[in-house]
Amino acid sequence: MTFWHFFFKNTRKKLLPQEIENIEPKETLLIKNSNDLNNIYITINKEINLYELEELCDSVGWVRRPIKKVKTALDNSFVTVCLLEKQKQRNLLIGFARATSDHSFNATIWDVVIHPNFQSKGLGKALMNELIKELRYKDISTITLFADPQVLNFYRTLGFMSDPDGVKGMFWYPL
Template identity: 30%
Template sequence: MAYELRESPPTVDRFLELRDAAGMAERSREAVEQGLPNSLYAVTVVDGTGETVGMARIVGDGGSVYHVCDMAVHPDHQRQGLGSRMMDALMEWIDEEAPPAAYVNLMADVDGFYEQWGFERTAPASKGMYYRVPEA
Protein backbone atom coordinates (compact mmCIF):
# COMPACT_ATOMS: atom_id res chain seq x y z
CA MET A 1 0.00 0.00 0.00
CA ALA A 2 1.24 3.48 -0.83
CA TYR A 3 1.53 6.01 1.98
CA GLU A 4 2.03 9.77 1.84
CA LEU A 5 3.70 11.82 4.58
CA ARG A 6 2.09 15.25 4.99
CA GLU A 7 3.30 18.21 7.03
CA SER A 8 0.05 18.92 8.82
CA PRO A 9 -1.75 17.86 11.98
CA PRO A 10 -4.67 15.46 11.85
CA THR A 11 -8.23 16.60 12.37
CA VAL A 12 -9.42 16.67 15.96
CA ASP A 13 -11.62 13.63 15.33
CA ARG A 14 -8.81 11.62 13.76
CA PHE A 15 -6.39 12.65 16.51
CA LEU A 16 -8.78 11.23 19.11
CA GLU A 17 -9.43 8.09 17.03
CA LEU A 18 -5.73 7.36 16.46
CA ARG A 19 -4.86 7.80 20.13
CA ASP A 20 -7.67 5.41 21.05
CA ALA A 21 -6.73 2.83 18.40
CA ALA A 22 -3.09 2.92 19.52
CA GLY A 23 -4.06 2.42 23.18
CA MET A 24 -2.84 5.84 24.27
CA ALA A 25 -4.25 7.86 27.16
CA GLU A 26 -7.48 9.68 26.43
CA ARG A 27 -7.50 13.43 25.76
CA SER A 28 -10.59 15.59 25.97
CA ARG A 29 -11.97 17.07 22.77
CA GLU A 30 -11.69 20.54 24.32
CA ALA A 31 -7.98 20.02 25.06
CA VAL A 32 -7.27 18.72 21.56
CA GLU A 33 -9.19 21.56 19.89
CA GLN A 34 -7.11 24.04 21.89
CA GLY A 35 -3.79 22.23 21.61
CA LEU A 36 -3.47 21.03 18.01
CA PRO A 37 -3.27 24.53 16.48
CA ASN A 38 -0.41 25.31 18.89
CA SER A 39 1.84 22.57 17.50
CA LEU A 40 5.24 23.81 16.40
CA TYR A 41 5.35 21.10 13.75
CA ALA A 42 3.13 18.14 12.92
CA VAL A 43 3.06 15.35 10.40
CA THR A 44 0.48 12.80 9.35
CA VAL A 45 0.65 9.70 7.20
CA VAL A 46 -2.22 9.10 4.79
CA ASP A 47 -2.93 5.77 3.11
CA GLY A 48 -3.99 5.21 -0.51
CA THR A 49 -7.65 5.79 0.36
CA GLY A 50 -6.92 9.21 1.88
CA GLU A 51 -7.39 8.06 5.48
CA THR A 52 -4.97 9.41 8.09
CA VAL A 53 -3.29 6.38 9.63
CA GLY A 54 -0.39 8.00 11.53
CA MET A 55 0.48 11.21 13.32
CA ALA A 56 3.27 12.84 15.31
CA ARG A 57 3.98 16.37 16.45
CA ILE A 58 6.35 18.68 18.26
CA VAL A 59 5.26 21.17 20.89
CA GLY A 60 7.35 23.58 22.95
CA ASP A 61 8.53 27.14 23.22
CA GLY A 62 10.20 27.25 19.81
CA GLY A 63 13.60 28.05 21.27
CA SER A 64 14.96 26.15 24.22
CA VAL A 65 12.52 23.26 24.72
CA TYR A 66 10.88 20.91 22.23
CA HIS A 67 8.71 17.92 23.10
CA VAL A 68 8.01 15.10 20.63
CA CYS A 69 4.52 13.79 21.32
CA ASP A 70 1.38 12.12 20.03
CA MET A 71 3.30 9.62 17.90
CA ALA A 72 0.74 7.05 16.81
CA VAL A 73 0.21 4.65 13.94
CA HIS A 74 -3.08 2.82 13.58
CA PRO A 75 -2.53 -0.87 14.44
CA ASP A 76 -3.71 -1.95 10.96
CA HIS A 77 -0.79 -0.01 9.46
CA GLN A 78 2.01 -0.74 11.92
CA ARG A 79 5.25 -2.47 10.90
CA GLN A 80 5.36 -0.54 7.62
CA GLY A 81 8.09 1.90 8.69
CA LEU A 82 5.59 4.74 9.15
CA GLY A 83 6.77 5.64 12.66
CA SER A 84 10.33 5.88 11.35
CA ARG A 85 9.23 8.08 8.45
CA MET A 86 7.46 10.42 10.85
CA MET A 87 10.43 10.56 13.24
CA ASP A 88 12.77 11.26 10.33
CA ALA A 89 10.57 14.23 9.39
CA LEU A 90 10.37 15.49 12.98
CA MET A 91 14.13 15.26 13.46
CA GLU A 92 14.84 16.93 10.13
CA TRP A 93 12.62 19.82 11.26
CA ILE A 94 14.40 19.96 14.66
CA ASP A 95 17.81 19.98 12.98
CA GLU A 96 16.75 22.88 10.74
CA GLU A 97 14.75 24.95 13.25
CA ALA A 98 16.07 24.39 16.79
CA PRO A 99 18.98 26.53 17.99
CA PRO A 100 22.18 24.93 19.32
CA ALA A 101 21.83 23.29 22.76
CA ALA A 102 18.02 23.21 22.59
CA TYR A 103 16.50 20.46 24.75
CA VAL A 104 14.38 17.90 22.89
CA ASN A 105 12.51 15.37 24.99
CA LEU A 106 9.82 12.71 24.69
CA MET A 107 8.10 10.01 26.70
CA ALA A 108 9.18 6.72 25.11
CA ASP A 109 6.78 3.82 25.15
CA VAL A 110 8.72 1.61 22.73
CA ASP A 111 12.11 0.26 23.85
CA GLY A 112 14.91 0.71 21.36
CA PHE A 113 12.99 2.87 18.87
CA TYR A 114 13.96 6.48 19.63
CA GLU A 115 17.61 5.73 20.33
CA GLN A 116 18.31 5.56 16.58
CA TRP A 117 17.75 9.33 16.44
CA GLY A 118 20.12 9.97 19.34
CA PHE A 119 17.66 9.99 22.25
CA GLU A 120 19.01 8.72 25.57
CA ARG A 121 17.33 7.67 28.79
CA THR A 122 17.46 10.33 31.46
CA ALA A 123 17.38 7.98 34.48
CA PRO A 124 19.03 7.84 36.92
CA ALA A 125 20.07 11.49 36.48
CA SER A 126 16.41 12.52 36.24
CA LYS A 127 12.97 10.95 36.22
CA GLY A 128 10.09 11.56 33.88
CA MET A 129 7.04 12.71 35.81
CA TYR A 130 3.53 13.87 34.99
CA TYR A 131 0.44 15.50 36.46
CA ARG A 132 -3.01 15.11 34.96
CA VAL A 133 -5.55 17.89 35.55
CA PRO A 134 -8.60 16.34 37.24
CA GLU A 135 -11.86 16.29 35.33
CA ALA A 136 -14.47 18.70 36.63
Protein backbone atom coordinates (compact mmCIF):
# COMPACT_ATOMS: atom_id res chain seq x y z
CA MET A 1 0.00 0.00 0.00
CA THR A 2 1.37 3.39 -0.98
CA PHE A 3 0.75 6.42 1.18
CA TRP A 4 1.38 10.03 0.30
CA HIS A 5 2.46 12.45 2.98
CA PHE A 6 0.70 15.78 2.53
CA PHE A 7 1.14 19.19 4.11
CA PHE A 8 -1.52 21.84 4.39
CA LYS A 9 -0.43 25.12 2.87
CA ASN A 10 -1.04 27.78 5.50
CA THR A 11 -1.68 31.08 3.77
CA ARG A 12 -2.02 33.20 6.91
CA LYS A 13 0.30 33.59 9.87
CA LYS A 14 -2.12 34.92 12.50
CA LEU A 15 -5.84 34.51 12.99
CA LEU A 16 -8.01 37.56 13.33
CA PRO A 17 -9.42 38.07 16.86
CA GLN A 18 -13.01 37.50 15.69
CA GLU A 19 -11.98 34.09 14.26
CA ILE A 20 -10.70 32.66 17.53
CA GLU A 21 -13.22 30.46 19.30
CA ASN A 22 -13.04 28.03 22.15
CA ILE A 23 -12.59 24.43 21.08
CA GLU A 24 -15.01 23.11 23.70
CA PRO A 25 -17.55 20.48 22.59
CA LYS A 26 -20.08 21.97 20.23
CA GLU A 27 -22.67 20.95 17.68
CA THR A 28 -23.75 22.92 14.62
CA LEU A 29 -26.49 22.28 12.07
CA LEU A 30 -24.73 21.80 8.72
CA ILE A 31 -27.64 20.80 6.45
CA LYS A 32 -31.33 21.21 7.25
CA ASN A 33 -33.55 18.64 5.52
CA SER A 34 -32.58 18.81 1.86
CA ASN A 35 -33.88 16.57 -0.93
CA ASP A 36 -31.69 13.57 -0.15
CA LEU A 37 -30.40 14.34 3.37
CA ASN A 38 -32.04 14.71 6.76
CA ASN A 39 -30.67 17.16 9.31
CA ILE A 40 -26.88 16.80 9.31
CA TYR A 41 -24.94 18.13 12.29
CA ILE A 42 -21.22 18.61 12.68
CA THR A 43 -19.82 18.09 16.16
CA ILE A 44 -16.47 19.00 17.67
CA ASN A 45 -14.88 17.05 20.54
CA LYS A 46 -18.07 15.30 21.60
CA GLU A 47 -18.20 11.83 23.10
CA ILE A 48 -18.12 9.18 20.39
CA ASN A 49 -19.75 5.77 20.54
CA LEU A 50 -16.82 3.46 19.79
CA TYR A 51 -19.02 0.74 18.30
CA GLU A 52 -20.72 3.20 15.94
CA LEU A 53 -17.31 4.47 14.87
CA GLU A 54 -16.16 0.95 14.09
CA GLU A 55 -19.38 0.31 12.13
CA LEU A 56 -18.64 3.46 10.12
CA CYS A 57 -15.08 2.26 9.44
CA ASP A 58 -16.43 -1.18 8.48
CA SER A 59 -18.77 0.47 5.95
CA VAL A 60 -15.77 1.65 3.91
CA GLY A 61 -13.83 -1.61 4.27
CA TRP A 62 -11.23 -0.60 6.84
CA VAL A 63 -9.54 -3.32 8.83
CA ARG A 64 -11.20 -3.87 12.20
CA ARG A 65 -9.17 -2.45 15.10
CA PRO A 66 -9.25 -3.51 18.76
CA ILE A 67 -11.87 -1.31 20.46
CA LYS A 68 -9.57 -0.65 23.44
CA LYS A 69 -6.93 0.79 21.11
CA VAL A 70 -9.53 2.90 19.31
CA LYS A 71 -10.57 4.36 22.68
CA THR A 72 -6.93 5.13 23.53
CA ALA A 73 -6.46 6.81 20.14
CA LEU A 74 -9.55 8.97 20.69
CA ASP A 75 -8.54 9.83 24.25
CA ASN A 76 -5.18 11.06 22.93
CA SER A 77 -6.59 13.02 20.00
CA PHE A 78 -6.27 16.79 19.94
CA VAL A 79 -9.49 17.40 17.96
CA THR A 80 -12.28 15.08 16.81
CA VAL A 81 -14.98 16.02 14.32
CA CYS A 82 -18.11 13.98 13.58
CA LEU A 83 -20.98 14.24 11.15
CA LEU A 84 -24.33 13.03 12.48
CA GLU A 85 -27.59 12.49 10.66
CA LYS A 86 -30.36 13.22 13.16
CA GLN A 87 -33.07 10.64 12.79
CA LYS A 88 -36.27 10.27 14.80
CA GLN A 89 -35.01 7.37 16.89
CA ARG A 90 -31.28 8.15 17.10
CA ASN A 91 -28.30 9.98 15.64
CA LEU A 92 -26.43 8.12 12.92
CA LEU A 93 -22.65 8.64 12.74
CA ILE A 94 -21.97 9.25 9.04
CA GLY A 95 -18.56 10.94 9.11
CA PHE A 96 -15.50 11.22 11.30
CA ALA A 97 -11.98 12.65 11.39
CA ARG A 98 -9.45 13.33 14.13
CA ALA A 99 -6.10 15.00 14.61
CA THR A 100 -3.20 14.49 16.98
CA SER A 101 -0.85 17.33 17.81
CA ASP A 102 2.14 18.57 19.76
CA HIS A 103 -0.24 21.35 20.92
CA SER A 104 2.11 23.99 19.58
CA PHE A 105 3.29 23.72 15.98
CA ASN A 106 2.17 20.51 14.27
CA ALA A 107 -0.89 18.34 13.83
CA THR A 108 -1.55 15.17 11.85
CA ILE A 109 -5.00 14.23 10.57
CA TRP A 110 -6.12 10.61 10.92
CA ASP A 111 -9.12 8.39 10.24
CA VAL A 112 -11.06 10.55 7.77
CA VAL A 113 -14.14 8.56 6.84
CA ILE A 114 -17.56 9.24 5.30
CA HIS A 115 -20.21 6.50 5.08
CA PRO A 116 -20.57 5.37 1.42
CA ASN A 117 -24.27 6.39 1.37
CA PHE A 118 -23.22 9.97 2.10
CA GLN A 119 -20.14 10.31 -0.13
CA SER A 120 -20.01 12.73 -3.08
CA LYS A 121 -22.35 15.20 -1.35
CA GLY A 122 -19.71 17.66 -0.11
CA LEU A 123 -19.74 16.25 3.43
CA GLY A 124 -16.10 15.13 3.36
CA LYS A 125 -15.06 18.64 2.39
CA ALA A 126 -17.20 20.13 5.18
CA LEU A 127 -15.71 17.68 7.69
CA MET A 128 -12.13 18.50 6.67
CA ASN A 129 -12.76 22.26 6.55
CA GLU A 130 -14.11 22.16 10.11
CA LEU A 131 -11.14 20.12 11.33
CA ILE A 132 -8.65 22.49 9.69
CA LYS A 133 -10.51 25.50 11.11
CA GLU A 134 -10.33 24.05 14.62
CA LEU A 135 -6.61 23.34 14.27
CA ARG A 136 -5.98 26.88 13.02
CA TYR A 137 -7.95 28.26 16.00
CA LYS A 138 -5.34 26.58 18.16
CA ASP A 139 -2.63 28.28 16.07
CA ILE A 140 -1.32 25.05 14.55
CA SER A 141 0.72 26.07 11.52
CA THR A 142 1.72 22.72 10.00
CA ILE A 143 -1.01 20.17 9.30
CA THR A 144 -0.07 16.84 7.76
CA LEU A 145 -1.91 13.69 6.75
CA PHE A 146 -1.26 10.41 5.01
CA ALA A 147 -3.46 9.56 2.04
CA ASP A 148 -4.15 6.54 -0.10
CA PRO A 149 -3.52 7.16 -3.82
CA GLN A 150 -7.24 7.10 -4.71
CA VAL A 151 -7.99 10.18 -2.53
CA LEU A 152 -5.01 12.39 -3.42
CA ASN A 153 -7.08 14.76 -5.57
CA PHE A 154 -9.67 15.18 -2.82
CA TYR A 155 -7.01 16.44 -0.41
CA ARG A 156 -5.36 18.60 -3.07
CA THR A 157 -8.66 20.43 -3.63
CA LEU A 158 -8.64 21.28 0.10
CA GLY A 159 -5.21 22.95 -0.11
CA PHE A 160 -2.98 20.01 0.78
CA MET A 161 0.17 19.49 -1.24
CA SER A 162 2.99 16.99 -1.38
CA ASP A 163 5.86 17.86 0.92
CA PRO A 164 7.26 21.08 -0.60
CA ASP A 165 10.79 20.10 0.43
CA GLY A 166 10.48 16.76 -1.34
CA VAL A 167 10.97 14.84 1.90
CA LYS A 168 9.40 11.41 1.78
CA GLY A 169 7.92 10.00 4.97
CA MET A 170 9.60 7.03 6.53
CA PHE A 171 7.92 4.31 8.55
CA TRP A 172 9.04 1.70 11.01
CA TYR A 173 7.00 -1.46 11.38
CA PRO A 174 7.71 -4.43 13.66
CA LEU A 175 8.75 -7.53 11.77
